[in-house]
Amino acid sequence: MTAQRIDGKALAARLQETVAARTAGLGATQGLRPGLAVVLVGSDPASQVYVRSKRRRTAEAGMQSFAHELPEDTGEAALLELIARLNTDPAVHGVLVQLPLPAHIDPMRVLAAIDPAKDVDGFHVVNAGRLATGQPGLVPCTPLGCMMLLRERHADLSGLHAVVLGRSNIVGKPMAQLLLAENCTVTVVHSRSRDLPMLCRQADILVAAVGRPELVRGDWIRPGATVIDVGINRVVRPDGTARLIGDVAFDEAAAVAGAITPVPGGVGPMTIACLLANTLIASCRQAGLPDPDLTPAPGA
Ligand SMILES: Nc1nc2c(c(=O)[nH]1)N[C@@H](CN(C=O)c1ccc(C(=O)N[C@@H](CCC(=O)O)C(=O)O)cc1)CN2
Numbered sequence: 001m002t003a004q005r006i007d008g009k010a011l012a013a014r015l016q017e018t019v020a021a022r023t024a025g026l027g028a029t030q031g032l033r034p035g036l037a038v039v040l041v042g043s044d045p046a047s048q049v050y051v052r053s054k055r056r057r058t059a060e061a062g063m064q065s066f067a068h069e070l071p072e073d074t075g076e077a078a079l080l081e082l083i084a085r086l087n088t089d090p091a092v093h094g095v096l097v098q099l100p101l102p103a104h105i106d107p108m109r110v111l112a113a114i115d116p117a118k119d120v121d122g123f124h125v126v127n128a129g130r131l132a133t134g135q136p137g138l139v140p141c142t143p144l145g146c147m148m149l150l151r152e153r154h155a156d157l158s159g160l161h162a163v164v165l166g167r168s169n170i171v172g173k174p175m176a177q178l179l180l181a182e183n184c185t186v187t188v189v190h191s192r193s194r195d196l197p198m199l200c201r202q203a204d205i206l207v208a209a210v211g212r213p214e215l216v217r218g219d220w221i222r223p224g225a226t227v228i229d230v231g232i233n234r235v236v237r238p239d240g241t242a243r244l245i246g247d248v249a250f251d252e253a254a255a256v257a258g259a260i261t262p263v264p265g266g267v268g269p270m271t272i273a274c275l276l277a278n279t280l281i282a283s284c285r286q287a288g289l290p291d292p293d294l295t296p297a298p299g300a
């Protein structure tokens with residue numbers, strides 16, 4: 001079997017098109033222009049790529065993009081002061097601080113300082129708690145994008161066995177909550193789980209989010225299962241060139257799975273598109289407006 005390739009780049013473009021249309025409508029009817037502030041501390045090369053992409057996509061969607069670049073040695077107090085200013089700035093509807101932060105800064109303290117209403121990453125404990133208790137809030141971008149990718153293949157997820165490989169606060173845990181909310185039977189496996197291949201083979205849906213290049217092999221996958229690869233591992237080839245690979249051995253997996261997301265071109269672009277969707281949702285809520293319909297534009 002050769003798996004259906006779930007095209008995250010195409011789906012992200014469709015979602016971005018919908019967000020841009022809703023943003024234009026908001027401007028025309030309410031005179032409201034959503035604003036996203038992206039804060040980068042230091043000069044991590046991968047973070048610079050992602051932040052550049054976020055800022056570009058924000059502007060393309062017709063939103064205001066506010067860039068804040070702070071030096072690596074920025075103190076935690078100075079960063080918290082900037083966040084306090086962004087929390088009260090009426091032109092700013094979404095605030096994100098690019099992770100990872102330099103080691104001397106406590107990310108939990110920084111994320112807790114963002115106004116939950118402007119927490120478009122969905123990382124704040126208030127939004128994490130709302131997700132865990134089935135209340136409306138802002139949902140982390142990567143898991144949200146994974147759910148949209150799954151809906152390209154499954155109209156109804158009820159009763160399917162989903163295995164989430166990884167338990168991070170920004171992907172694994174919210175991913176499990178979203179799958180549970182769709183009535184999946186959810187198993188979360190991690191580095192301390194015993195017999196990972198056996199546990200993964202039980203999955204109708206396997207979400208790999210561990211940050212270990214090609215950990216998941218073809219024989220870890222139930223024939224016909226849907227595989228969502230969240231991995232974004234940069235590896236250097238013998239000739240010195242770098243390439244991006246996922247947490248799943250793609251070729252082996254594609255020979256067994258029913259559907260699979262590629263890396264690059266799968267989950268990554270959806271992360272950015274969902275960030276824009278969250279920014280639009282946050283701006284509507286702050287203006288006392290109903291949530292926009294963000295069903296992605298129909299595919300070709
Ligand atoms: N504050 C946040 N920090 C981080 C997040 C996040 O959601 N919020 N997630 C990741 C990085 N990330 C977004 O910031 C991200 C990673 C990858 C991509 C992406 O589009 N990847 C492309 C390939 C691009 C490349 O690396 O060459 C792909 O997979 O096709 C977008 C966003 C950690 N930090």
Ligand SMILES: [Mg+2]
Binds near residue numbers: 264266267
């Ligand atoms: Mg990807």
